[in-house]
Amino acid sequence: MSQIDARSHRHFGLQESDEDRPRSRRGMSYQLAGRGTKSLHRESRDLGDKDFVQMNWGRVQQNGSRLYTGYFIALCKSERKSRTKISTTSKPTYEQFQGFVERIEEGVAYITLMSSRGERLCGPYPVDELVAKGIGERDRFWLRLTDAGDSVRFDIQLIPRKTVSAERQRQIRQEIEQSLDGYTPDDDY
């Protein structure tokens, strides 16, 4: 066994391998001796990730692979533990939308929410909650929903309007004058 393999054995909580032992103590390390490779595979399959098991099935079938199979089972156990750990220590689940207030009518705001996956969801929203954050008609905002365990938290933040500079406004006016050159609304009858 290489040094790296030995380290990974220790990392996954395995005892030292048979090959690492003195010849006199070899064959005594695992309680796996005498069990068929198929039953070992079944056990490892039950413990571990299916794809991972399949990927390693060839190794399990190899002659004299019992030691390796033991390592494999431990690896699966360790993998399962580590996955559980990821799931329990991961950040709180949240979803963020970019919102737009289409219209405020009789105390109700009608908003459109754009998700990061490109969905456009729309419907009414309590206007007070928006106004409290300085959000009015035709304003954009961020809405972040966070799973806080026993409830879902709603955080809203105004996306400030872009300040259209006097220069940009002049530019817009020039563009309009150019594009509407020849159109005189007073001529409409």
Added chain:
Amino acid sequence: MTTEATRLEVHVLGAGKGESVILRLPNGGWGVVDCCASSSNDSQKNSTLRFLREHGATELEFLCLTHPHDDHYRGMSHLLDAFPVRYFWRFNGLSGQHFFSLINYLRDESDAIDQSDEIESGKEFERIFALIAGKKKGGDSLPRVKRSGPAIQLYPVPYDETASFRIIGLAPCGNQVEQYEQSLARCFNPDGTFRGKLPYSYHNLVSVALLVVFGETRVILGGDVERGGWIDVINEMGTAALAAHAVKVSHHGSPTGYCDDLWAYFSAKGKPLAVVTAYASQDLPRKAALDHIRPHAREILTTCLTALKEDQLPAWTDPKMARLRLALKQKMGSLIHEISHQCGRCTLVFDDRGQCLEVRTIPPADRLSEGRQP
């Protein structure tokens, strides 16, 4: 048998945001009131243009822009590009500087919102008038631009009171236009720079409404006229002018889209067919409005039934994410997936004696029976 020469076709299109009304005139010509393409950059997505081409239209007798909301003008430039247009009708008022102020306002406002579809909408309004200007500059006398208002005789040109087919303006009335112009002026500083935003609903103050007359048949296209606008229409036109065989319900079935007794006047000579165009993101039509209209209408049709349904959210299998979406839905009361809507069509065919010969709905358009309201 009723041939094309003796029938009027009214096709109302909508995809859950905005509307377009296509009229097949008794003489075989075509007219369009508003346009609601999903994009003003891609004419392939323009259902109004596609319908006209599929039905062999080669020119438009008239094109009407009811008011400056993008769900009524998005993609109208495609129509001006694709067809010669004889008459272009727009909302009344806004002459001279006020008109340029409006275009400035739409561009400045969309720049400040800084969202691609808003910027696109601001430019589309300008593009419509730039195309008209371009045609005139090129020596083309058409389209002739006319402003609609109460009792304005729009079609035929020159107007003939005895003609079998006529179109008369009902709105906007003077009070509404005055209020709009003053509000718009307040959006700018004395030096002409942009000061602040106009309440979005104010654009409805100048919405056009039309009365289409074909012999004894009368169809009202209500645009987005709201309560105050209808009160002025009644005062200026009288109640008798409002009896109709079909009504394109104003403002997408909003409770603000009618005043007291308006629907009683619409149904004075028999209950009309009512067509509602949905506006999903503003939760329109609303139940209160449909309940108000239903006793006065022979039947209510909608261009986009799917936009009226809730729970259209895409499946989300992660239970934690589903929990967030559920909380959002509970907070909002109703939550609709906007982009799932296709463009539906309600087609009504009339003879000149007030008889409706055919009612057809192309999904997701459908009849809105009592049990299917939102």
